[in-house]
Amino acid sequence: MSLSKRLGLVALALSGLILAGCQTTAGTGGDGGPTVQMARGDGEVQTAARRGGVQQMAPRIYLMRGLANVFSQGMDHLGDKLKARGYNATVHEYGAWPSIAAEILAAQRATGGRFQAVVVGHSLGANALAELTNAVGQNGGSLALAVAFDPTVPQQVTGGARRYVNLYQSNNGWGTVVAAAPGFRGRLENIDLGGRANLTHFNIDKDAALHAQVIAWVGQAVGGPRRSGRQAAAR
Template sequence: MSKRMMFGRGCVIAMVLALGGCQAAGVIGADRQQASPARDFTLRTDAADLGRGRRTPSTEGTHVYLLRGLAQTVSEGVDHLSVKLNALGYNTSVHPYDDHARIIEMISAETRASGGRSHAIVIGHSLGANSVVAVVNGLANRGLSADLAVTFDPTVDLAVTGGTKRFVNFYQSDNGWGRSVAAAPGQGGRVENVDLKAMEHLTHFTIDRDPQVHERVIGAIQDTISTTQTQRRP
């Protein structure tokens, strides 16, 4: 057993047992969890992490939805990333993992209100990553699409049926929890699985807070929005 797996199994055994129970229940139908009180992560955010030298597209009309895992203590990196994105001018909101139905409704409403010109980004960790797949598949059922979906270590085998222009899954194949995400027929070009097992300092409980991973996510957001905005120009 690797040190990474030993950390996940030993140092946080109570959390692991709870997480395992939630995996068995699945995202849909799991008991609703109350969101933890918001905490201020501003002082922990290094401004040097924010898109160094990258040309930033307009953030107007872009809403980034971030979904935590089982508890805020499991997914502090989601809060860190929200602070970084706010500093870049993005509108962000942080949600519990079981808020997927509400997020679908919010994206639908923003799409209608903007005449289809709004941008939706959906990001999640652990059980929140499972919910990201539920969000984009739900959008596909309505004929809608997010611009980008990003997941950190989904905990069950899932497949994307549509509902996003690009799907990037950061996971570790050897940490005891992370899973790759499959693509339904016709969706293969949209789904990217990035195995971070070479980053041995990471675990399932820290993969969402690494500054290098955040840089890659911020880059993916900026590239995706820039491409979409270019395509919309007359």
């Protein structure tokens, strides 16, 4: 099935929902504008108020695991660190990338392009990251940041990311560079960690120093976490 057909099927399945698996209800916000409640898969209800006719939504960080959805546990650890800092971070298997792309595109359309997303992937998840980024760009969207941990096949990024960072090892038998296609207008960085003897393809995603760097990049790309009204009231 072609990429456009896969995205079309996913978008159809969403049926206008802002996020996959969400049920949307409209009400009235405290400022008189309509309010949208999105029940996320973890049961938490996130409320997004419309101001000036444009929906506001906190940034979202998606992390994608590699082979068999049991390796790449570093994505889970990084996700936990991001959540501890207040970010909306979720972990997915790499085959979910078309659904993630559709979610991002739907959210950006709902917010007039203001919704910001970050996607991180390891191994096969890093391979899927390039496909996801290109698909988002081809459909008029963008990622604030994309971070790949040791992709295993050479790929080109055609668009869809303001900043794309590839953390790889040229000497571990797996990692490879990511190339920029002609016309790519984002910032692409290939960072070769071949000199780090303590790293391998199987633990590069778990390195605490790299996690700290990625968290710093997230902050630079989307700012600090934005708390919902309920969270702010509880403080």
